[in-house]
Amino acid sequence: MQLYLPIADLPVNVFLVLAMGAAVGFVSGMFGIGGGFLMTPLLIFIGITPAVAVASVASHIAASSFSGALTYWRRRAIDPALASVLLCGGVTGTALGVWTFTQLRALGQLDLMIALSYVVLLTTVGSLMFSEGLRALMRTRRGAVPPRRTHNWIHGLPLKMRFKRSKIYLSVIPVVIVGIVIGFIGAIMGIGGGFILVPIMIYLLRVPTSTVIGTSMVLTLVTMLFATMLHAVTNHLVDAVLALILMVGGVTGAQFGARAGQRIRGEQLRLLLGLLILSVGVRFAIELVIEPADLFTIRELGVSG
């Protein structure tokens, strides 16, 4: 069934987009991530312009993180204080990100920046995750205990605050900075940033695993809602029809993914996720390096007069 996407300005097969949403939802449910880093590239690969893909995926991630956040809220697995401090940074970062997005688009370098950010971020995070998963797998094979966590330089920073539910005593500076960074890259790349945020919160900020996913989902939810709003107001690029199909597919797929994820061990899961992220990054790198089929592109600046 063909459906015309009003903002993306092209006809798509509803079932293809629905299936894509479900597939990404499955993966995101399995790994407990938003799945934006998979959804945005997939949309770009089927011919939707990177700008529309990034803006529309933001609302799709908002939907899936809201359903996740509700579940975690019921389990009291969200730290409201930590979430609010993260959000201070997150909202600032998103605003900066959308502003940069608009500037780059005017310069004609947006697509390049999106592709470059994907290459850099995904290959780095992917290889880190992959190697970490590999090491963890080797450790469990040998039956060794994981190394004990120690405090790092981050815990020496001033402006400390007590986060009761997470039972940590931490400076707000790194928390706000993390929020800004995630909000910024999220708005430019069309990702929730959960797959970067969760490792940062665990390894750098030492947030306990009991509250880390729920809290990161709150940040994702609010930054993505805010990004949707800003993209809609400044660039008019949010395709609500596309977003709705993705959401429906995504939230359904996520439920089955979550069930499948429970049967796989943590280390293997991280190894798989690392591999997945790495391959998306490599795919973008290849696109940049090989000669494009057409060296020219046209962009309409809008009907005049």
Add this chain to the structure above:
Amino acid sequence: MMRALLATLLVLLLGGAARAERLIVSVSNHRVTVTPNYSGEELVLFGSVEKDATTPADRTAYDLVVTVMGPRADMVTRRKERKFGIWINTDSRQFLEVPSYLALFANRAFDVITSPETARRQQIGLNNVLLTQRVSGDYADVVPNDAFRSAFIRLRTQRGLYREDASAVTFLTPTLFRTGIPLPAEVPIGTYEVEIKLFANGALVTKTETAFEIVKVGFEQFVATTARQNGLIYGLVTAAMALMTGWMASIVFRKD
């Protein structure tokens, strides 16, 4: 006073006499509505050449060139170049107020219908249509084989928005003709101008104009208009929709 009136009358009469043929045309539909499941359609342009007493008797074979121009818009063409091992947009040209849809139809090859000189003046053929560019502060069209110009036409042609067909016009009788105007799925909305030029023995005899309008209706157009005109409300509704979907999912799939 009387003399002036007479002179005017004479000029009018002579003018009318010089114009021995008249073109009568009509399109099959003056208002095309594009619905969400629209996948392109074809309009039909019908017309006839009306002769009168002053038409030279030897004039039997006519040639027709039909130009269809969609609403005008500014566009940017960018060229990628390899820099630091990757492909980056480097150079760009801005095309000013160029037609978003452009179709040129004729009953036989453009270069057979008329001389290159007339073709250039009458903008016959994609190579001769005026596409104004901004070249370092100046406004001008460039030579037809300019890299940006030809890339622009090629890309628009690939999307079915620019076309040139020298066999699209068919003469049903020596004076009755028809041509199809294909409108692809992604056709821009707005007013389309149709210009019909009649040639005989390589010279322009007469021309006429008509127009049609393309409007999009239905939900998708409503969405597109709202997104452009009421960004804030549109954003709020989209955000609310995201929250609703997320909330419904957590209710439907609730395990406990």
